[in-house]
Amino acid sequence: MPKNTKSSKNSKPSKSAAKPAATSRKPILIGIAAVAAAAVLGIASYQATSPDAKPTVNDSASTADPAAGAHPELEKLARRDAKDPLAQGRADAPVVMIEYADFKCSYCGKFARDTEPELVKNYVDNGTLRIEWRNFPIFGAESEAAARGAWAAGQQGKFWQFHAAAYAEGSKEKGFGADRLKELAKEAGVPDAARFATDLDSAAAKAAVKKDQDEAYGLGASSTPSFLINGTPIAGAQPMDAFAQAVEAAAKAKK
Known part of the structure; x- marks a missing residue:
């Protein structure tokens, strides 16, 4: 596994970042096999990077793990709540992508700006994909505050607008x-x-932020962004092709 942290597409809290309470790491009850499969979120090339790390275009680390495959226990984590303000896409879409992310994470921002809009255009808009956000603050007090702010905006139907503003180029630095x-x-x-x-x-x-955070820690995730696509783990801000392949494979499997 490469040691160069600049090649990682994930952000991991630095040693100085605030650590969550021990209770936050209690595994959720999704079965031993599913936990083992989901461990890819915790070990699929999560080299330590700071929240201020700059993503690079030609990174090759943090790929999806084809061997992990889809796991029904993980697929059940999709909430499919039609009234969820932190989700977009049809509640009955054949594919659900759960995204665990932090607003202070540079790689999350890269995904939000470069890849997510294409996923929305190509798959959400045609009813194939649903995206469900999970707040996963791992970089201390400001991460936690931003997560609560996003949730609060969602209570007035403006989560995705807040999401776009928070992830705009240069926004995190403020x-x-x-x-x-x-x-x-x-x-x-x-x-x-x-x-x-x-x-x-x-x-x-x-409580809402803690619920999402506990879910992520229960899956073994320790860095951001992390994803589940119909129960298949993907680690990091992968190129569009990686997500497209995963979404199309999941949609095909549903047929």
């Missing part, structure tokens, strides 16, 4: 302090700023 989150909410078109502020610091926001 940080995710309280004032910046208000700016992002405004950029996203969140209509009620007072409600946003209340939701941001609510127990419901903290």
Whole structure:
């Protein structure tokens, strides 16, 4: 496995990053076989990188693991809630991609800007794919705050607009302090700023973020971004072709 961290398409918390409580790492009950399969999310070339690492175009690490295949236990993690504001695409789409990501992660931003729009255009819009977001803050307090901010924006139907604003080129460098989150909410078109502020610091926001975070840790994920496509793990901000192949294979399998 390469040692050069610059070739990784994932971000992993640095030693100085805040560590989650031990309870956050308690494995979810998805079966021993599924846990073993999902371990690819934790070990598929997750070299340590900082949240400020700069993604490069010709990276070759962090590929999907064809041997892992699709696992029914992992596929069941798709929530398929038609009212989920942190998802896009038909609730009954044949393929669901679950994305575990952090707003301070450079590789997540690269995926959000370069690859996700193509997936939406090619597969979400025609009803093949559903994308379900999971907040997976791993870089400390600002990551946690951004996750709660995204959730709060979602309560007013503006999650994906907040997502786009937070992942815009150069946005991460401005940080995710309280004032910046208000700016992002405004950029996203969140209509009620007072409600946003209340939701941001609510127990419901903290519980929702923790639920997603616990799910990711239970799968063995330790870096971002991580994905499940109908139960098949993919690690890192892969090129569009890798996701296209996985989506098309999953759709074919459903037929």
